[in-house]
Amino acid sequence: MYLVSNRTRRRLSEVVVAIFVVYLAWIIQLALLSQFRFVDICANLPMAMTIVWGLTFGSRMEKATNDELRVSSLSAVFIRQLLSGSPSGLLIGAFFAALAASVMPVYPVCYPLIGWIAGYFSLRNFNQAAFLCIPLTVLLNFLAEMIMALQLNLAGRPDVFSHLVQISFPEAFLSGIIAPVLFIPMRGWFQYSLYLDR
Numbered sequence: 001m002y003l004v005s006n007r008t009r010r011r012l013s014e015v016v017v018a019i020f021v022v023y024l025a026w027i028i029q030l031a032l033l034s035q036f037r038f039v040d041i042c043a044n045l046p047m048a049m050t051i052v053w054g055l056t057f058g059s060r061m062e063k064a065t066n067d068e069l070r071v072s073s074l075s076a077v078f079i080r081q082l083l084s085g086s087p088s089g090l091l092i093g094a095f096f097a098a099l100a101a102s103v104m105p106v107y108p109v110c111y112p113l114i115g116w117i118a119g120y121f122s123l124r125n126f127n128q129a130a131f132l133c134i135p136l137t138v139l140l141n142f143l144a145e146m147i148m149a150l151q152l153n154l155a156g157r158p159d160v161f162s163h164l165v166q167i168s169f170p171e172a173f174l175s176g177i178i179a180p181v182l183f184i185p186m187r188g189w190f191q192y193s194l195y196l197d198r
Contacts (some may be wrong), residue, residue, distance in 0.1 A: 010196060018088075022095045025049050041167055044141070048098040050115040051140045052179055054089025055133055056186040058122025086119020106155050110147040113138050128151035129187065130180045137179035141172040 004012075014048035028043040036042060059083045069077060093115030098117050101107045145168035153160045 007197075010193075018092065019095070020047075020052065022092060023098075026096070026099050038174055041170040041174070043178055045178060046100065047111065047114070047141055047144055048137060048175040048178045050089060050096055050111055050174070051118045051137050052092040052133060052143075052182040052186060053092045054086035054115045054118025055121055055123045055129075055136060056120070056190055057088045057182060058086050059119045060087070060125055061085040067076065081120075085116035086122070087116075089115030089118050091115070091188055093125045097137050105157075106151055107152060108148055110144040113147060114144040117143070123183075124187075124190065130164055130183055133179045133183045134176045138172045138176040141175040145171065 026044050029043075033043050033045055059160035061080070062079075064080060065074075091113045093113070094110035097108045100111065118136070118140055123133055123136075128134055135146070145164060149160045149164045149168075
């Protein structure tokens, strides 16, 4: 007799796989991708993975109906929209931020924040989502670089904003190239987990 249900065991195994994927991506970033540079910039696999994770798994909140939107106040609609980010993207971003804090002078708050924001643009129901994830990854990566630059500037690092354009555009471009390679297996994993939930 099992102490936990099949669904709980499946969820725990998904969490273990997610943690393994996070550590594997971190090791790939440190061991391989840091060696390949484009205009002295290397790809940021953890940020690309956080963004694609949020785009793939999105929010679990149900879409508001037209009637619900009509009778709701503006503040209720705003709060609902604010809460419809990706909790799993936030958690994956928090894992990557904790790992990145070991090599950076500050805790990079941009990882969990961008993971949450990526959930607003959930690509689960789009046919051409593998192509649409490229511009979204580029834009969200650029936003993450701006947040990181602001955080480093507040921490007292000089000349952060002067190097922002030189660093952020090539890094966002490289993340956009990586995005479809990450999105296709993640979407398959998501569809498989939905199939198992039936």
